[in-house]
Amino acid sequence: MNDIFPIRTKKEYQAALRNIDALMDAKPHTVEGDALELLSIIVADYERRKYPIEAPNPIAAIRFRMEQQGFSLADLAPLLGGRNRVSEVLNGKRRLTVEMIRRLHTELGIPAQVLIG
Numbered sequence: 043m044n045d046i047f048p049i050r051t052k053k054e055y056q057a058a059l060r061n062i063d064a065l066m067d068a069k070p071h072t073v074e075g076d077a078l079e080l081l082s083i084i085v086a087d088y089e090r091r092k093y094p095i096e097a098p099n100p101i102a103a104i105r106f107r108m109e110q111q112g113f114s115l116a117d118l119a120p121l122l123g124g125r126n127r128v129s130e131v132l133n134g135k136r137r138l139t140v141e142m143i144r145r146l147h148t149e150l151g152i153p154a155q156v157l158i159g
Contacts (some may be wrong), residue, residue: 048087100159107150121145
């Protein structure tokens, strides 16, 4: 295996992925295991810089969770303060309040940071 260094190009990225693949069976706390851990950190850093993932918009996150859970608009009414409020929020006519964010986070497990937008 080559020395470990920062990844700056796509070619270096692909080489690092091949090295990770070759080291996948390495045992922890060995030279190979340490190399795997360092390469993974370096690759993750490159991917964060090169391919950033934006947080979803709050409404998209709510709709996604509704779909996952098979929820209807009526199911959200207790969390958002009534059916009309659900409709207003999901149509972008009303912003989420702090209390709504707390309830959605607690009851549906949607990250508060995503809901804050």
